[in-house]
Amino acid sequence: MKYMRLNTPKFCLILLLFCFGMQEVNAQKASWIWYPGDFDIYMSNVMQNRRTERGSFFPPFWKMDSHYVLVDFHKEFNLAAAEKVKLYVEGAYNVKIDGQALFGFPKTITIPAGKHKLSLKVYGQANVPAIFVQGKTVVSDNTWLTTFEDKEWIDASGKTSDKSGTTFVNAGTWNLTDPLTPPSKFKLPVTPMAAVKTEKNGAGFVSDFGKETFGFVKLHGLRGKGKLMIYYGESKEEALSTDKCETLDALEIDLSMKKDSVIGLSKAFRYVNCQHEGSVSLDSISMLYEYAPVAEKGSFKSSDVELNKIYDVAKYTFQLNTREFFIDGIKRDRWVWSGDAYQSYLMNYYSFFDAPTVKRTLWAQRGKDPVTAHINTIMDYSFYWFLGIYDYYKFTGDEKFVSEIYPRMKSLMKYINGRQNKNGLLEWMPGDWIFIDWADKLSKEGEVSFEQLLYCRSLETMALCANLAGDVAGAAAYTKHAATLRTKIFDLYWNNDKQALVHSRIDGRQTDNVTRYANMFGIFFDYFTPAQKLAVKQHVLLNDNINKITTPYMRFYELEALCAMGEQAYVLKEMKSYWGGMLNLGATSFWEEYNPAKKDTAHLAMYGRPFGKSLCHAWGASPIYLLGKYYLGVKPLTAGYQTYIIEPSLGGLSWMEGKVPTPEGDIEVYCSNKEIKISAAVGEGKLRFKSSSKPVVKNATVTEISKGLYEIVVKKGVDYSVKYAAVK
Amino acid sequence: MKYMRLNTPKFCLILLLFCFGMQEVNAQKASWIWYPGDFDIYMSNVMQNRRTERGSFFPPFWKMDSHYVLVDFHKEFNLAAAEKVKLYVEGAYNVKIDGQALFGFPKTITIPAGKHKLSLKVYGQANVPAIFVQGKTVVSDNTWLTTFEDKEWIDASGKTSDKSGTTFVNAGTWNLTDPLTPPSKFKLPVTPMAAVKTEKNGAGFVSDFGKETFGFVKLHGLRGKGKLMIYYGESKEEALSTDKCETLDALEIDLSMKKDSVIGLSKAFRYVNCQHEGSVSLDSISMLYEYAPVAEKGSFKSSDVELNKIYDVAKYTFQLNTREFFIDGIKRDRWVWSGDAYQSYLMNYYSFFDAPTVKRTLWAQRGKDPVTAHINTIMDYSFYWFLGIYDYYKFTGDEKFVSEIYPRMKSLMKYINGRQNKNGLLEWMPGDWIFIDWADKLSKEGEVSFEQLLYCRSLETMALCANLAGDVAGAAAYTKHAATLRTKIFDLYWNNDKQALVHSRIDGRQTDNVTRYANMFGIFFDYFTPAQKLAVKQHVLLNDNINKITTPYMRFYELEALCAMGEQAYVLKEMKSYWGGMLNLGATSFWEEYNPAKKDTAHLAMYGRPFGKSLCHAWGASPIYLLGKYYLGVKPLTAGYQTYIIEPSLGGLSWMEGKVPTPEGDIEVYCSNKEIKISAAVGEGKLRFKSSSKPVVKNATVTEISKGLYEIVVKKGVDYSVKYAAVK
CATH class of the missing domain: 2.60.420.10 (Maltose phosphorylase, domain 3)
Structure with missing residues (x-):
């Protein structure tokens, strides 16, 4: 947790690192390697613990896991000639050639010609145990094997156990190919950006960066002694509201000479309101824009200028939320939420097609066993996690990743199966958050149909992934379970009078309530008969008496369902009206929630706070996906x-x-x-x-x-x- | 991992810390608190990763766990008057009074009069999240509640979830009562000691510290440029054997002025052989003796001078191995081995009676869920862990600890029960180490009776602890399982011809082999009928045709079984002969293994290495226990x-x-x-x-x-x- 306190000697300048490309690592090139998932879990701890709220540290409320602190890496090589190999290691380590330990912590070794096994064992509590091995042919990459318990005991004669039950897996890797930049030093690149306008405000000034942005504010010509307050705003109103803005920095300055400095914790903002006290003075501010260097691969352009603008702003919104992980929003949480990320994956396949960020996010969300809660504590969010894995396979063909993560899929599904009620359905249990959507008076009581649908789809996903991972018995069991549940869903929730799935059952009886959620998912899950589909479209999706959706999050699925039924013309109008509506209100990125019925600054409020709403939320960017997939x-x-x-x-x-x-x-x-x-x-x-x-x-x-x-x-x-x- | 590399600027002096007493913390006094077990797991990682072998880092081969990296602490107070409270925190943190976050990272807060809830949430990857709260009445102690997932989400209106399923447990604590010495800075105290004799040896010298000891070598008057080699020996032969001694330091010196320095990694030794190269010179060495400041409570003195010496050397041996944890031996492993520690617990109850070291060791061994292997990978060692908990309760009456650790007892037993074969017995599976004892040609094949006995006793222990922890259903199930297994053991292994339990079954049939192990445990577990007991004593324990035991480890139990049958006179002779035998060979501490039949330096060898044997092994100290309990x-x-x-x-x-x-x-x-x-x-x-x-x-x-x-x-x-x- 690097949290800002501005004092001359401790003043920390941001490292500018441009060394990270975004390609997957090829076999013959060396890169840092670690136990699979561990860098992802470690880095997500770093990322998710950067949230602050008005200067208070605001960490997640779910369990955060840790990397394995002691990890063994090895690979066998068959060398034509002796080879000199450089070793870079993050952690305390030993090096063995053919099981024989070398003295100390060697930085260069020579491996003789012939067949030899090179092993490194690394201990690291603060950082992920990781190695970078660079020889001519001997290089660290994901063909190395690794384990967190090698079980290599010896007997009284010194003989090593030969009946080990150790599970070795392929090492995890990414594109960290600079031996001098180990995983713990990983940072996203930054680039300088200037404010487009600055105006006086009281004793200080407000700078406008022209649009929603993210990064580190740089203070120019800072000097004097006293307090400097920095108030951030996604809106001007927020930056000016010194007592209600969501993020701020309070800096103690003591500088006798003018100095330029960069604030240590990145923020989201368009406007920055700087107010000084005492003898503090400040010439101006600029920023270091921080970004994930993903390639813009997908594109869309059309005869409709407004739609093109929607696409461009959606892509910018999505890029801002594509960081170390796919996060929810850049101002507030900066957390890895599974339901939000699931939509990001889909947008990603139609824009950056960046596979590593998908994998990192999936590892980070899942963490380690044992499972003690749903992902992000939310029942629906556990299910989106399963769905995200199969989609990843479908779009990338990366069967290896599915096999790697399959054991953690199994343990999460085991946790969920263990929470079925006597009807084989899932309902609220202590510790569960049933989210579905931000919507007024949305009932979470009893057996909610939407959750059963996601559960069923997740079981189907398990069956598919079990086959990919070679778990034949598992595939059969999951297939059977899914089929049973799917039948049960229609037996219990389909209502012929309403021609729809009802929202829930309470005490074994259908409630009178029909909502869009289960019905729209039923369409693109292809669970309905053709007749049911048409009925649902008419009685639910196009029925204004059914409660409207006010988040881009669920509009995503609603519009997808309509597209899946060929309603592109209708959806185009809806897109222009909904996303165009935000643009008409001056949005430079898309929001967490948008209700056209609201007025003025009411658009900025959420969670009972006047500026609680995120104005740059990944789930606001869904036109990227809809336009690519359905247009x-x-x-x-x-x-x-x-x-x-x-x-x-x-x-x-x-x-x-x-x-x-x-x-x-x-x-x-x-x-x-x-x-x-x-x-x-x-x-x-x-x-x-x-x-x-x-x-x-x-x-x-x-x-x-x-x-x-x-x-x-x-x-x-x-x-x-x-x-x-x-x-x- | 602090590993030695000697260079002027990096030269690190050992901190002398004498501030740790050994009492349990009382309620009204502030102490550092953490999630229970987490300091223990963290510190055992530090401790166990200090092993080196001839200058190579030698970490354990089992899974090492990590503390929870994000932990919430809270307590409700009812204050007569407003109170100023100082906060010391290890990690990034926030502070809330009645759920309202305070700005930044406050070091002093004021809690108003009346009923208020104080919460701190702490993130720490490198160190255990820990807090120290010091007010007049508001103090951190083990009455605080803590969790690693608070599940405190909010709804769209900002309202906090009110149906949390969070499990709060009492905070872990010890005697860390100095706010300026957080858990990560914990160190055992040291005290200077001089060598008793130094003699020239080649270009350098050998210093003799008079007896087995442990600590940091201090180099006096070091100067020059070049290499300084330090060879450690528990025996003089070992220190002189520069190419075979088990531990050494190779230091690169570059000092223009004479300087005194302390080597950063502690070692076990009696003799230290210093050899320099280049222009390096060294006046002399001394040491900083490092010790656990436990109180000597138990004592024993008798009319037999040799026995008194045995007792004293046993107590010294035991004290050397009583450190941050009860470790196996001070020279080599310095690891927390469950079977070794189980004996240390028993010795401790008759000497230091230090409850915190027992608890720390039990937490450290068990680590976190999920269970992926037996403790230390050894089947028998999982069982000793259970037995150790019940003994702890029996000797201390600390029911609270049993309740705290009971969930981890359950998950370990679940793992073990999941490994039963079709007969409901345990036999080797991949990854299992069946240890029993260091003994030639000891068969581990098939269903070994000794393991079933320990399994049965562990189930009985589970039943007892389930009752203490209020798990009524669990208690019933474990009781039933234990009873079934106990009957089965006698049905399957008792041999009327041999009047003993046979060693094992292979392919469903008794083997012909009788060993002491199951038979002697059967006695002090009280599993035999009185007639069986007498028969076993005669046919096994006092029968020279049955393979002799050569480790003090199993002699412990053998002699205990004989004592339990009133054979104190016989056992006294055995003690004098066996432990006295080591003393006669010049032992200043008791060994890992002692076979009177061996000659000269053969006593120093083990694991195929001439100095592989530990000459100061905790399990060598059992006379402490036998004399207290049975004399x-x-x-x-x-x-x-x-x-x-x-x-x-x-x-x-x-x-x-x-x-x-x-x-x-x-x-x-x-x-x-x-x-x-x-x-x-x-x-x-x-x-x-x-x-x-x-x-x-x-x-x-x-x-x-x-x-x-x-x-x-x-x-x-x-x-x-x-x-x-x-x-x-």
Whole structure:
């Protein structure tokens, strides 16, 4: 926890580190390695303990885990020639060649030619035990094996046990390829940014950085003795409200000479209100913008200027919340919330396609065994975690990761299964937070249908992942459990009069309440019959008598459900109205909650606090996902886009164009009412579209698969062009 | 891991800290507090990672756990007047009064008069989150409540959840009462000691400290540039064997002026061989003796000078191995081994009676959930851990500790029960070390009877502790399981021909092998019928055809079994021969293993290494226990000596006298052939003795409970004297 206290000798300048790219590490290149998940858990502790609220430290309220403090790493090498190898280690360590310990803490060793086993054992309490091994061919990477208990005892004669039950797993790694920057020194890069406007305010001034931003405020020409107060605001109102703004720094200054300094704890803000006391003076402020250097791979542009702005602001919102992990919002929590992150994963697949950040976030959320609570203490959030893993596999094809994390999936599911009530359903138990959504008077009592749906989907996910991890018996058990539960959900919650799933059961009886949640998830989970789907669309989704959703969080799913039923034109209008509504109010990033019925500064309030609301929340960025998946229409059919489908849907736009990233490159789509152009760098896809006349296709043969519905096969590296007549 | 590298600027001097007493903390006095068990786990990581072998770091091969990194502490106070309170915290923290966070990291706060809740939440990765709160009445102690997940979420209105499922437990504490010495700075005290003799050896010299000792070597008048080699030896042979001694320091010196310095890593030694290279010179060495400041409460003296020497050397051996924890041996492992520590607990009850060291060791061994292996990976060592807890309760009466650790007892027993084979027995599974004892050709194959006996006793212990912890259902289940297993053990292993329990079953059939282990444990577990006991004594314990035991470790139990059957005279001879044998060979502390059949330097070898054997091993000190329990004859009958029995047994001695400590003071015993004198500071005891004529008793009435067996009731604070005629 680096918390700010400004004094000349302790004044800490931020290290500028630009050395981290975002690619996955290749085999032959050395990188720092650790026990898988441990850097992620460690770093999420660092990240999540950076939250402050009006100068008070505000840590999470769930269990934070720790890395394994004692870890063994080894690999066998077969060397053509003796090799000199450099060792960099974070922690106290020993080095063994073929089980023989070397003296002390060697920094360079020579491994003889031939077949040899190199082992390092590292102890670290403060930092994650990690090694960086750099020889010509002997390098540390994720092919090394590691364990947190090697069980290598000896007998009275000195013979090592030969019947060890040790589980070795592949080492965890990322892109930390600088031997002099060990995991504990990891920092996101920063770049200087200037304020766009500064105006006097009382004895001090307020600087406006032009839009929502994040980083470290830099103080220029600071001097004098006394207090300097820094009030941050996502809105000007917040920065000016010295007694109610959510974040601030109170600095004790004692500087006889002018000095430039950077505040040690990063903040989210657009406006910064600086007020000094005593003899303190300050010339101006700027900032060091801190960011995750992810590549912008996905793109979207269309004939609708407002929609393009929505897309751009959504992407900026999402980038600001893409940091060491996918976090919820940059001002307040800066925590790794599973439900929020689940949406970030989906947005990520249509924008940065950054696999490591997904994996880091999944490891961090799950932590270590034993499971003592739901993820973030929230029942629904445990379920989103399962769903996130299967999606990750579907989009990236990274089966290895699923196998690695599968044991922790099993233990979390075991915890959940252990909390079933006598009906095999889940309901509130002490310590559970049933969240669903921020919404007035949303009942969490009894057996809530939404939770059972997520539970069922999670069991299906377990079955799929069990197969990937080679757990055949587990796959069978999870499949059976999921099928039973799915039947039960419809038996217990489907109401023929209401033509919908009801919200809950209390004391074994359906409540009268219908909400959107279970019904919209039922659609894109594909749990309904076609008739049920249509009924639900009419009786719930498009029914204004059903309580409206006021968070972008649940609007995400609501609009997805409508898109999944071909309502792109309706959803486009909704997007323009909802996200466009925020832009009309001056938003430079999208919010945690937006209720068009509210007025003026009421938009800034939440949690009973006038500036409690986050104005830059990851879940506000969902248009990225909707536009990529349901307008450009690109979806993987099999893991890692080995097969995929493209179903462009203009939803009323004259034209649109964009890129959807995949593990092997982009899929590019252009679509107007008359022409579709496709080029893809991956797998084999199907382009499917409706046309009122027979289309003219370049580079492929077209098949009419049903009346007016056409399909062409898309092969990698070929440019396709389709002249067609769009059907209204 | 502080590992030595000697360079002028980095040269580190040892802090001399004498501030730690050994009493348990009282309520009204402030002390550092933490999540229970966490300091113990943290400190055992520090301790156990101090092992080196010829300059290589040598950490344990089992899982090392970590403290909880984020911990909440709170207590409610009802103050007559407002109170100023000082806060000392190890970690980043916040402070709340009645749930309202204070700004920043306050060091002094004022709590208003009336009823208020004070909370601190602390994050610490490197160190154990800990607090020290010092007001007039508001002080940190073990009445505070703590948790590692407070689950204090809020709803959209800002209201805190009111249905939390959080488990709060009483804070852990010890005697760390100095606010300026937080847990991370804890060190055992040291005191300077001089070598008794120094002689030239090659270019350097060898210093002899006169007896086995432990601490930090201090280098006097060090100067020059080059290498200084320090070779340690428990024997002179070891110190002189520069290529085979077990521990050494290789120091790079670069000092232009003479300087005194202390080596940063403590070692065990009697002899220190200093050899320099280059221009390095060194005037002399001394040492800082490091010790646990435990009080010498128990004592024993008798008419036998050799026995007295055995007792004194045993106590010194035991004190050297009583450190932050009860460790196995001071030269080599310095680890917390459960089987070794179990014996240390018993010795401790008859010497220092230091309850905190027992508790620390039990917490440290167990670590955190999930259980992934047996304690120290050894099956038998898991069982000793259970036994140690019940013994702790029996000797101290500390029911609170049993309740605190009971959840971790349950999870370990769950792990063990999950490893039963189809017969409900335990046999080797991958990762298990079946230790039993260091002995040649000791079979660990199949279902070993010794392990089942310990398993059964552990289940009985679980039943007893379940009752103490209020787990009624658990108590019933464990009782039933234990009874079933006990019956099974006799059905399967008792052999009427051999009149003994056989060593093992392989493929469902008894092996032909009889060993002492299960048979001697069966005696003091009281599992045998009186007839079986006598048979086992004759056919196993006193039978030279059964493989002899060569470790003091198992001699402990062998002699205990014989004592339990009244063979004090025989055991006295054995003690004099075995421990006296080591003394005759010049031992100044007792060894890890002693086989009288070996010759000369063969006594120093073990594990295939010429100086591999530890010459100062805790398990070598068992005469402390045997003399207190079976000669002075003092044993608690109910927890904490509320009732107890004294059955002095001279075993051939003319007289003996001594003290046995209890939680409330000592029980003093003098016994000769003619007189017994007793005074006790605790509970109510029974003195039982045989006399060939009617005894004359001062201050009590005597009852003849059977022919020639007399008893008097011993009340606290009364001096008793019995004139009697001892029966040979």
